[in-house]
Amino acid sequence: MAEAGPYPGVSAAPPPHPDGVPEHASPAVDWNWPPYHHTVPEDWPPGIYLAHFVAGTEQQVRRVPMLDDSDIEGFEREFFVVRPRRAGATGARILYKKSTYTRHAYNRADRADVQRAASLYDHPVHRQAGPDGPRGHRLSLHRPGGVIDLAYWDAPFIAWLERGGYPVEYCTDLDLHEEPGLLAPYRLLLSVGHDEYWSAAMRDHVAQFVRDGGNVAFLSANTCWWRVHPVDGNSAFVSDTDHHVGEEYPHLPATDQWWPAPPDGVGEPENTLTGVSFRNGGMWPGDWPGDRPRDGYRVQHADHWVYEGTGLRDGSDGGPADALGAGTPLIGYECDGAAFARDANGVAHATGVDGTPESFLILGIYLLDPVHDDFHHLKWGHWNCPAREPAITGPRAATMGLYTAGGTVFTAGTTDWPVICGRELDAGVVRVTRNVLDRLSGPGPTTPER
Template identity: 80%
Template sequence: MRPRVPGSRSRILYKKSTFTRHAYNRSDRPGLERAVSLYDHPVHRVGNGDEPRGHKVSLHRPGGVIDLAYWDAPFIAWLERHGYPVEYCTDLDLHEDPGLLASYDLLLSVGHDEYWSAAMRTHAERFVADGGNIAFLSANTCWWRVHPTDGNTAFVSDTDHHVGDEYPHLPATDQWWVPAPDGVGNPENTLTGVSFRNGGMWPATEWPGDRPRVGYTVQHADHWIYEGTGLRDGSDGGTADRLGAGTPLIGYECDGAAFSCDADGIARATGEDGTPKSFLILGIHVLEPVHEDFHHFKWGHWNGPAREPTISSPRAATMGLHTADGGGTVFTAGTTDWPVVCGHEQDPAVGRVTRNLLDRLRHRSPRPGRARPDR
C-alpha cells in the first residue's frame, strides 16, 4: 500500500488498521492454517524468551472482515469526491518504519483502530512532538498492544478474551491504560485525548442497529472546527445544537475523557485519566442507559469496560482536540462511525467539520511561533 516515494502525491497519510482487521478475522480456507481470531477460540500461549505470552494470530490469512466495506470504502470515496488526495499505509508499515511519517503533515486513523504495537505508538507520538498532526476519525483506538512476531507475519496480544468458557489468565497484560505490571501503564488517551474505558459499546446483530441517534451536543461553536456549519452551542440563551442528530454518528463503539462541568454547564476534561491538559471538548454525548459488566453484554445498553474506580464522571462519547508541546494537533472524533456518516453524507455538518479539519491540519504550521489550533 505504501507509495514508492512517500509524500509525492499527498501530505496526508491514511493508515489502514490491519492489526485490528486480523484480530477479528474469522476466515478459513482448506489447507491453510487458520490460527483463529482473538474472539473465536483464540490460542493462548504461555510465552517464552522469544515470544510474549498471549493469543497469537497470523497476518497471512484471507479476508472475511467487513471493515473495508463498512468504514474505509465510503470514507475513501468521500475523500476522492471532495478533492482530498491521500497516500496509504498499513499498521505494519507504521510499526516497521520510524521515518515513515516524516514525509507527511497529517495521519488519519479511520473507523475501528483497536490494536497498536509499541513501535506504532512511539512513531506516532514522535510525529506529533515534531509538529505533525493526527486525526482519529475512529474509536476503541489503541485499546490493546500487539507484539509482531514470526518475521512480522503474525502477532501476539495478551487480551482478556475467553477460550471456550474459560479465561486463560487475568490480568491481561497488553491493555494500554492499566498500570504495570498488570498492564502496559501507558494510557492511550495521553496520545488520543480519549479512551474506550470512558465510553462504551452498543451491541447489535447488524450495524447500525437500534442505538440512539442523538449526535454530539455542540460546545464552543465559535471554534474553527464548526466554521460554516451554522451550529449553536446555547451560549446565546437558546438550546445547544447536536452534530449528527438523527444519524448513527455515536457508536457502535465510542471513546471519552474524564470530565466535569463548569458553572456554565460546559464539559471540561479533568486530566485525571491521563488526557492532556490542553484537550478541548468540542462535542459530548453522555451515554445512557449504561451496563457496567463488559464481559456479559446487555442488549439495548451501552456496555462499559472497567476503568479506574476514582473516575466519577459519566461515560460519554467525546469529540475534541489538543495541541502537543511540539506544536502538533491531535483531533479525535470519539466514535467508530464518523467515517460512515461522513462518507455516506448523512449529515451536512459532519461533512463540513471533516473538511474544516482536513483543510486546517493537512499542512503543518512553521515550528517557530506555531499557532495553537485548540483555541
C-alpha cells in the same frame, strides 16, 4: 485496474485447532497457502486496492460482474495497499493508515459456506512466553478471510476523500510499525473507523510525529486499546488480552491493555495520545453495528474553527445548544471519551485524571448514561475486563475534541464518523471533517486552536 491470471487452483486444508476444537481452524499459525504474485505497474496511483478472486473457467469468469462501491463486502476477495516507492512522492500531505492489526484480530478466516471461527475472539490460542514470543493470544496474519471492515468504514470515506480532491497516500499498521521515518513527509495522519490494536513502535512513531509538529485526526474509536507484539518476522502478533479460551480466561489481568499501571497493564493510557479512551466510552451490543441513539454531539465552543461554516450554536446565545449529527447513528457503535466535569454553565471540561492532556478541548459530547429504554443497554468501556474496576468510576460520554502538544490531535470519539461523513448523511459532520483536514494538512506549523 487489471485482470490477472488464470492461476491453477491448489487444495490446501486449514491447520487444525491445537485444542481440538471440532470443525474449527487454528488462528495462531501460518496457513502456508501458496501465494500468487502480481507485479504492480509503476503507473498505479497510491490507494487501497480490492482483489476479487473468481473460481472457474475463463468463460465462467467473464460472466461475473465487476464489483462496485456498494457491493465489495464478502468472501473470495482481499485488499492490498499500493504506496509510492518514496513516502510523500506524490506531494500528498495526508497519510491514511488502514487499521490492519484490528482487521486481522476480528478476521474469522471463514468462507461463504464454512464458518471456521478462527480469530482472536473465536476460539483463540493462548500461549505462555517462550522463544517464539511473549505470553498471550497468538494470531497469524497469514490466514484467508474476506472484506468486511474495509467495506463498512474505509470505502465510503475514501470515496468521499477522492470526490473532495484530497491527495492522500496510504499505509498499513505494519508499515507504521516497521518504518520510524514513515510519517516525516506528511502533515496529517488519519486513523479511520475501528483502530483497536497498536504495537509499541506504532504508538512511539505517532507520538514523536506529534511532538515534532505533525497532526493526527482520529476519525475512529476504541483506539489503541490493546498492545500487540509482532513476531515471526512480523507475520503474526501476540497480545495478552482478556479473551476467553474455552470457558476460561487464561490470564487476568491482561497485561497488554494500555491504560492500567504495571504489572497489570502497560501503564501508558491511550488518552495521552488520543485524548480519549474506550474506558470512558462504550458500545452497543447485539447485531453489529447495533442499535444506537441518534441524538448527536451536543455542541460546545461553536466559535471554534472546527465548527466554521456549520452554523451550529452552543447555546451561549440563550437558545438551546445544537447537536452535531442529530438524526444519524453518529454515536457508536463504539465510542471513546475523556473524564470530565461540568462548570456552572454546564460546559464539560476534561479533568485529565485519566491521562487526557490538560489542553484537551471538548467540542462535542454525548452523555452515555442513562441509556434510553428503546436501545440495547450500553456496555461499559471495559465491560470485557471487570477484574480491573468492579464499578463505574465516573460519567461516560462519547467525546469529540482536540489538543495541541507540538502538533494538533483531533479525535472524533466514535467509530462511525467516517460512515456518516463518507455517505454525506449530515452536512455538519461533512463540514467539520473538511475543516479538520484542510487546517491540519496545510503547510507549516499549525496555529494553536484558541
